Amino acid sequence: MSKERIKISPDLYDIMPSDYQDLVQSATYGKEDRGWKDIGTSKELIEQHSLCAGCPESMAFRYILASLPNPEDTVMVGSTGCTSLVFPMVAVHNIHSLFGNQNAIASGLKRALSVRFPDRVKDVVVLAGDGATVDIGLDMTLQAWFRQEKFTTICFDNELYANTGGQESGLMQKGFVAKMAPVGKLFDKVRLPEIARESGCHYVVNCTVSKPSLVEKVIRNSVLIAREIGPTYIQLYTPCILEIGKNSMEGLQEMRDSEKPTERFAYKEYVSEPAKQFLAELAAKDKERKAAAKQLAGKA
């Protein structure tokens, strides 16, 4: 893990746009304790986006990118939707898949990467909207979990098809009326976290992106567990402020309101037994590392 992987040819360095020079000089690639606190102080792995102003997806994107344990060796797989507007600005390898196919593409990709790079850790992370994950791509989502494919699936749940103007999605709440779903949803929000657990996911979290430290911990765990044990699923509430009639500044409050204990995005977590053991080992190693660092600092 290091910036060695992204060196600019010295003879052409001066002609590279400054964005790329900054990226190889001060991005957090290779930094062991990288996290959301690096946002704004070192070169971000996403600086611009073309989402609506204040869209919580943009916060979610930043926290996720800042939390990937291994960004230079990570390939993200996206799908059509508002998320796909951001991927061209992301300094992590990414593939845009046909709408709904993301988990099938990621399955093949993960397997191919482990054959092609047997000695290198390569993480695959799917990031798609609720329409792509739960409706049109449900088959691919579930089959990847049944097969125990070792990658993380992140769903940006904004409870509708935002990019096409507000159609009903499986993750929409019952009774909700959207611009292009005037009748109101007739059935309940699909319980995908529970389905994920029953389908073999080893780590499942349902939450909002109001707390960056929490998102950081969840993303890190999910990627590391997927790498070592099996599929993981993270469902993040990223409200479409445009569709629910909120202003740019109101996304955060909307998330806070929706994560109260009785609300649909109250923090929910499932960890399988092997994953629990893995996390415990990880925590012990982390403690050891920190103690050693402290000792070293004391000696110095």
Place this chain on the structure above:
Amino acid sequence: MTQYRVLPGPEHFLPPAAASMGIYLPNPGEAHINGVIVPEEKAYEEAARQFLMAQVPTIFPGPLVLWAWNEKAAKKAAAVRSLYETLKECVQPGQKPMLIPMPDYRPKYPKINPEVEINPNHPNLTIWHNKIDCCMFIGVHCHQANLSLKIIRGGTSCYTVAMCAQAGHEDAMLSFRDASVEKILKLGEWIRKLKGTVKPRLASAKTSASN
């Protein structure tokens, strides 16, 4: 049926892939000019002539040489730089050689900065902005190069050269194949050799920039 030729445009909005019009690729030791297979030596001479004739001869290095992903890539980058320096030495007053990178292929929205980069999804912006009338692609993956070369042929009058590391590009007006450090430097030698013998298009500046 008239034989299709890969010529400077503007051809039209969606020019055909030259391969679909019967243009095929050169064998090792050969190149093509306008879709006609020629000995490689002839292509060096013609590419050097086109560069020396142009008002704004430009090299577009792509990711395969901009990024030092292996030692060979860095060496090719050094050769590209040397070619650019040679070009600067050999042109006449009024000609303006440029070296503009294509760092990656992502569709950059809402826009790119055409002064400092070229993007394969809308290469015409950089060509129009800098009034480039002859360019060379090097280190651009095949599929992106073909896409980009077609867009250039469709919407501009720029002459395109491909210094391709694989089997060549039908969609360029002139294409080498099996590009290596030696071949890049050899093109520089040809430019030196023809220095002062080619009349630049300066007088017709208006038409060359009419892309």
